[in-house]
Amino acid sequence: MREELVESKPDTEAAATSAPVIRVENVHKTYDLGEIQVHALRGVSLAIFPGEFVAIMGASGSGKSTFMNLAGCLDRPTRGRYLLEGQDVSQLTKKELAAIRNRRIGFVFQGFNLLPRTSALENVELPLVYSGIPHRQRVERSMEALRTVGLAGREEHHPAQLSGGQQQRVAIARALVNNPSILLADEPTGNLDSRTSVEIMEIFQRLNEERNLTILLVTHEADIAQYAKRTVTFRDGKVRHDVLIEGRLIAAQVLPTLASVDEDDEADASDGAEAQA
């Protein structure tokens, strides 16, 4: 019964041609809080293939955050295996995990998490700094990543001088700059208004289509989840639903229908700063 739910093959085309980017097998995560043990994940098995765009949903406490932390190599499972591009990363050392996060995973957070009083360019450079890429190359690649998210010309702006949407785009550029295998986005639109949210989704869909980038998007907003191709719902530390999305929204088509509220980026800047605070 459960097998059926979990193993529903999402993207038939990708599944047929390639090995999964992420394969978790019966993963458990238990937090030992002294007296009590919290079972955050109770046997999760999941496969995500290259080019998928998966929305991870679930109430708080459902285990979706724990799953994202494991998927992002920020944490290790208590039990079970996690294969990232075929490599078992469940037993790697902290240092090895740091290298994996650096080269194969891009993070986008709800609160943007840009370094304050640091230019957009330098924020984007950050992962490259830890990969030991020489300065000139860092700048070139960071400029390119900023161009991809439509922020050419704003390289020297500090986060406080950018709107919330722009800050999130800087964060996306930072996540992309090292050409990762997967992009993990944790409530990336949680701090943004609806139009800006759709703009971010437009970027995600574009990256997903053009670069075949695998994206995991954690969200509790059902309408945002509609921009993904597949939804995985967690409850009580287990995967409850795993379905392909029908009638998927295409951000590029939705955008023109939205009232252009206030597309002046400059005017938006103060809002962005507030949103971040």
Place this chain on the structure above:
Amino acid sequence: MDFMAVLRVAMRALARNKMRTALTMLGIIIGVGAVICTVAIGEGASNQVQEQIRNLGDNIVFISAGSVTQGGVHMGSQATKTLTVGDAEAIRQQVPLVSKLSPGVGSQVQVVYKNQNWYTRVRGVGPDYMDIRRWPVSEGSLFGQHEVAAASNVCLIGKTVVENTFGDEDPVGKTMRVQNLPFLVIGVLQSKGQSPFGFDEDDTLIMPYTTVQKKISGIDWLNFIMCSAVSNDAIAPAEQQMAALLRERHHLRPDEDDDFIVRSPSDLAQAQAQAGRIMTLLLASIASVSLLVGGIGIMNIMLVSVTERTREIGVRMAVGATEEDVQMQFLSEALVLSLLGGTAGVMLGVAGSMAVSSMLRWPTLIPPEAIGVAVLFSAGVGVFFGYYPARKAAHLDPIEALRYE
């Protein structure tokens, strides 16, 4: 993460909170400044003692006639009559470590010029004496071997004696009476000031030792022999050789005490310098307590900084910073903080010792290696006190750090 990037990040983090950075550095600045000042004052004093030692003469070894005890009665120093010109000649010929030598006799005399009189010391010496003592004349000339051989009535006269007898008159070429004998003043000694032992070196007459022996004291032995060793290192072996030679010449049995005393005034002065150095060390170590306090200040502020930047640490870890990277970042921040403080402290110390020099008229001297040591030491303080906060930052859990508000 390359070194320049680490350094730039550290500098930026410190520049972000300029006031806090400055106040944190203040502890190190004061500590290093205080140490530099103390060392400068101590070295200045010790340098002055060294100067006095050099002023004393050229690697001096001083042999004086010993004290004798006859039938239980102590007869006072320089009471023996066994030290002779023959001894001096024997040393000159048989101890090659001695480069210059002068026989010497001393006495106290009454000098009279016109209606002025003065009671002073007289020293009868050989022509080399002035050279051994590095004591030139400021006016007139020295006497030579000829005057010694002839036991001439010539004398050199110290500044203090000049002031008390001749007053403003130029004494060179004048005749004064010493113990009622007429003496020709041929030179005025350059002022030497106080000796390291506290008496007025300028209150003296100097004349050929033969003249003192024959015309003033009426003796045929010597009170002392003043020698110059070929080098500072030769002083000790020269002392031993001379002692052995004199014992042999004086036919002393092995169980008999020396009837002479060999000593080197630089020993005494050296001991004095040593005492000064210990004092400096003591004061410097007290001053370095403030360095310790400064270090604790750095630790404190680094801990605050780690807490404040927990999220930043989380972000850095999420994008691939290893524990080592984070540790290095905070360690280098502490290091930059303490090194900047150390450098400013050196400047404060140099300025402070210059102020002491000019306001209190104390001689100060800053040894260049002290500056190097001070900077290195403050760097050490930074690493030592920065280590714990940096470790704390490195061991943060990235998930917790990212969630930190």
